[in-house]
Amino acid sequence: MASTTTTQIRVRGRPAHTAGPTYLSYTPDGTKLVTVGSNNTTRVYKTGFDGEPTNIDDCQEQNMGVDSTNDFFVSGSEDGTVSKYSFDTMSCDTFLMRCTLPIRDVCISSDGKWCAVASDELVVKIVGTSDASSMMYLREQLKPVKHISFDPSSKYIALSCTxxxxxxxxxxxxxxxxVRKVDGLIRIVETDSEISSKVVWHPDGRVFAAPTATxxxxxxxxxxWENQRVFAxxxxxxxxxxxxxxxGAMLASAGKDRKIIIWETKTQKIIASYDYANVMDLAxxxxKNLLSFTNAxxxxxxxxxxxPAEYANLLKLGLQPAPFIHDPLTETSANSRRQTTNAAKEIPHRGARRGTPDSLDDILGSDIMGDEDDFVVDDDGAGYALGLNGNGKRPNGDIDGHAGPLSKRPVHVWEPQFHQSFQPGSTPWRGNRKYMCLNLIGFVWTxxxxxxxxxxVEFYDHEFYRDFHFTDTFLYDKACLNxxxxxxxxxxxxxxxATVFYRPHETWTxxxxxxxxxxxxxxxxxxxxxESFVTVTTSANYVRIxxxxxxxxxxYRQKSSPTVSCASWRDYVLTLGNGSVGADGNTKLLYTIQNIKRDEICQSEDIVALPDGATVKSVFFSDNGDPCIYDSTGTLLVLLHWRTPSQASWVPFLDTKLLSRLASGRKTESYFxxxxxxxxxxxxxLKGGDLYPYFPRPLLSEFDFEIPLSSNPKPDSGDGDQDMDATEGDELKKLESxxxxxxLLAAQQQDLVDYTKSSHTQRTALARMEVEIDKTLLQMMAVECREGEERGMRALEMVTLLRDRSGRMIDAAGKxxxxxxxxxxxxxxxxxxxxxxxNGMDED
Incomplete structure (x- = not known):
């Protein structure tokens, strides 16, 4: 990795404490720097003032950690005492807590309400800074913890354990x-070691960094919890x-090699290096362009x-993105709606991204990020990410040039949200790998x-196919497998x-x-x-066959745009695109199905039936050639009568929220x-809140179709008569479903027989389906007859629905x-x- 030569500028160290471990902390407003060390004096330095610091005497000795807010700071010592000091009085305010073993680290939450304490005890304690009786305990670790670190939202805390x-x-x-034990990241380090295993959260809250054994x-x-970029x-x-x-634009690190290194976050390259020995803490x-550090x-x-001056502009930028291998904010998500960019829009303030279409909540899940995790990247340092209040306006008294004349001020314009394009059967990048295709033939990953x-490329059936892999210099990001x-x-x-590449499995040449x-x-x-064609939809709204x-x-150019996705089966191609804007502010998703070889359009720019705010997660053809979609509500819909123009309808064949395995309410899972x-x-x-499958390769599961007619059956009440009624009711609901x-399956089979060169097997299957429908109706009728004579009208209606015209099924109904x-x-x-x-005689 390229690096600069060691910078020769040196500053003189200021004697602050007696020889021994020394730690420091800036207040969030940057006005003060607090240092603690081996002696019983704490020093508070005023930023920009070269005179003597303020001393707080008679403190605890052998302090091993310090953290501060604008109003107070907290330190922990080897005698097990955690002390809170006031900046107003420059004295000890209170003892927050006492441990039986030495304190190793303290960390205050971003709102200043909690202080986490790590000691040589096994349990990490989080104590209220204003009410020491409020306490939380972290007990899962089996050994003492050396370092602790809140994420920027203070909704997560990471412990570096020994x-x-x-x-x-x-x-x-x-x-x-x-929520996670991250293994293979940090090395085993004792609590009193000078070596660091501390986790440090990036300011945007999406990643953390830690030193490794290498x-x-x-x-x-x-x-x-995947490995992203590495500073190596x-x-x-x-x-x-x-x-x-x-x-977050830079990372500073110090080592026992007597070096302090400054890394650029975006490129992970070294931009400066300084020679300083025994450095223990950095702040x-x-x-300001100011870094302070302490030594042993x-x-x-x-x-x-x-x-250095050539890199000082990095400090003037707004909050910079974390160093992902593939940043999810820049990756296309199958479940997100994003705003168009064809109109002016007001630049949001730092806290304004929550709920917008490109927020991390839509990509990673709302429980992953907190309110303070949202950010705006200010690439050119123009200050877009700074200075707007909660109403999107400049604060009172701000009379700088940001506002500008009225005609040039940014205008908030309502914009529709449209479906972003996606590749069916693929997953976003996680760390350095992703699935490009997952289906019943096999899977492709990169x-x-x-x-x-x-x-x-791996296959399930190794008798017919051979797995293969190759070095990809084209950086393929989409794949299909059949x-x-x-x-x-x-x-x-x-x-x-942009490149398209097709590789057949085996050929006779x-x-x-x-x-x-x-x-x-x-x-x-x-x-x-x-089995007939390759279909490619493009950003120019072309469909290329x-x-x-x-x-x-x-x-040809697709009518609905921007394009969303496509699927194909034999000679048929289904394309999805954005249409007109609906009442909920989202574009209507439109689909077109056509037979490429016959140049016939079966359905033209028809609407995909989705609830308000829902999106399509995948689109594909079934093994029988029926178009299917799976939406963000967890519903599988199949297109019925799609071969007849203007007659198609989306029918729900399964609602995964109503699966019997979820009836107890104790199980939470989703389905890819x-x-x-x-x-x-x-x-x-998918379990544990996962949105996509990951490695190792997950197992496939299957569920029978279940038309959503009613909710899951409730648990037994314990009343015998009521339980019997419930049992009969459940039986009838099952038969109705x-x-x-x-x-519906018979209707699909009828379309197949009517519109294709059907085989004898297919026609026989249709006749068998008709018989099964009549048998189900007879079973439903039997349940009605058991209920009593008053249900006779309903039972008679079932008889009229019988499909058999020979009279055999009606005779059975009479019996x-x-x-x-x-x-x-x-x-x-x-x-x-x-x-x-x-009627039959009249027809004859």
Whole structure:
């Protein structure tokens, strides 16, 4: 990794404490710097004042940690005492708590209400700063904790334990909850060691960094807890201190190699290096080009203009993004709606991004981020991320040039939200890897290796297919997989054009893989692969069709735009695009289905049936060739009568929220759609709040179709009569659901028989479905007959729904009525049979 030469500027250390571990903390407003050390004196330095600091005497000795707010600071000592000091009186205000073993670290929450305390005891305690009787306990770790660190929102806290694990707790509820143990990040370090294993949160709250056993600094993302970028090849010995700059644009680290290194966050490159020995703690000034640090000799260094002039502008930027391998804010999400950019809009203040379409809540889940985690990137240092109050206005008294004349002030313009494009069956990047395709044939995944990617294609059936992998220099980000081959596409950048690549599995000649490039300025939004064609939708709203041998077959511009996704089956292609704006401010999602080979449009720009605010998570064809969508409400919908123009309707075949496995309410899970085959919904069950599957490869699950007619049955009440009624009611509901489902499946089969060159097997299957529907109706009728004569009208209606015209099923219905002694019903059934017979004779 490239680095600058060691900077020769040196500052003189100020004797602050007796020789020994020394620690420091800036107040959030930057006016004061507090240092503690081995002696019983605490020093408070005034920023910009070169005179003597204010001394607070008669403090505890051997202080091992300090943290401050604008009004007070807290220190912890080896005698187990945690003391709170007031800046107003410059004296000890109170003892917050006492431990039986030495204190190792203290950390105050961003709102100043809580102070976390780590000691040589196993339990980490979080005490109220204004009420010491308020206490929370973190008990899951098996060994003492060396370092503690709140995230910027103070909703999570990370503990660096001496067992080599990082324990992350959620503080969202009254009782802290362990959400993750991060293994393989920090090394095993004893509590009294000068080596650091401290977790430091990036100011935007989405990642933290920690020193590793290899002397690098690894970044880990919150939520998925995956390794992101790494600051490598800087220190030749163990790291002793670590700190982000206030805006997250830089990272400072100190090591036992006598170096302080400044890294640029965006590139992970070294921009400055200084020689200082025995550094134990680092603290950036909140606003100035000033970094202070302490060493094991009791000295404090206050280093003005610490960042070289050529990089000082980095400190003037607004809050910078964390160093992801693939930043989720820049990745397309299947579940997000994003605003258009074709109109002027008011630039939001720092706290204004929550709830906007590109907020992290929409991408990572609302429970991952807190209110203070939202940010605006100020790339050019123009101050867009600063200075607006909660109403989006400048505060009183601010008369600088930001406001400008009325005609040039930013105007808030309402803008519609549209469906972002997505690739069915794929997942976003997590760390350095992602799934590009997941289906019943196999799966395709890729690993980012910085200079290239490594793509792996694996199959479930190894008797017919062979797994393969290859080095990917095109950086493919989308893939499709079927029985014939694998399709890939790569995005365009400033150097290369967007590329489509098809690789067949096996051929009777030499494998004829092919690759083609899209025109300049055009990017791939989605791809699909059938046994006949390759379909590519693009950012120019073109739909490009190729044969399986790479021959361009058709190109046309999609009417609905921007394009969203596509799916294909045999000669049919389904495309999704944004249409007109609905009452909820979201664009209507439109779909078109056409037969490419016959050049026939089956459905043209019809509306996808979605509830307000819902989005499509995946679109695909079933194994029988019926279009399916799975939406963000957890509902699987299948398109019925889609071969007849203007007759198609989206029918819910399964609502996963109503699955019986969720009836108890104790289980919380979601589902990643994979396919519809054999009249079942195939998916991956996601637990623990996950939004997408991850590695190792998850197992596939399947659920039978279940038409959402009613809620899950309630638990038994204990009343015998009521339980019997409930049992019969549940039986009838189950039969009703089966009747509707079988009727819909029969309608699908009827369309298949009517509009294709159906086989004898398909026609026989349809006849068998008709019989099963009638059997279900007879079972429903039997339940009604058991209920009594007063249910006779409902039972008779079921007889009229029988599909059999031979009279055999009606005769069976008469026998059911006779069995339960329903004489009147039996007479009515005979009348229905006679009427059908007469109608049949009239038709003849």
């Amino acid at each position: 067992d080599g694990l990082v324990y992350v707790y959620s503080l969202l509820n009254d009782e802290p909850e362990l 002397r690098d600094i690894q970044v880990v993302s919150k939520g998925d 090849n800087g220190h030749s010995s163990d790291v002793t201190a670590l700190a982000w700059s206030p805006n 950036w000034h909140p606003t 000799d009791g000295e404090v260094y206050i280093f003005n203009d610490f960042i 690993v980012d290796q910085d200079t290239h990617n490594t793509v792996t 029985e014939n081959g694998t399709l890939f596409s790569s995005p365009a950048d400033h150097k290369t054009l 030499t494998r004829t893989e092919w690759r083609t490039e899209l025109p300049k300025g055009e990017d791939v939004t989605a791809i699909s692969l059938s 190729y044969t399986l041998f790479g021959i361009p077959y058709r190109v 759609p994979v396919a519809v085959a054999d009249n079942k919904f195939h998916c991956i069950i 089966q009747f509707v489902l079988k009727s 059911v009525a006779e069995r339960y002694g329903r004489t009147v019903l039996g007479e009515k059934i005979r009348e229905v049979a006679e009427a059908r017979l007469l």
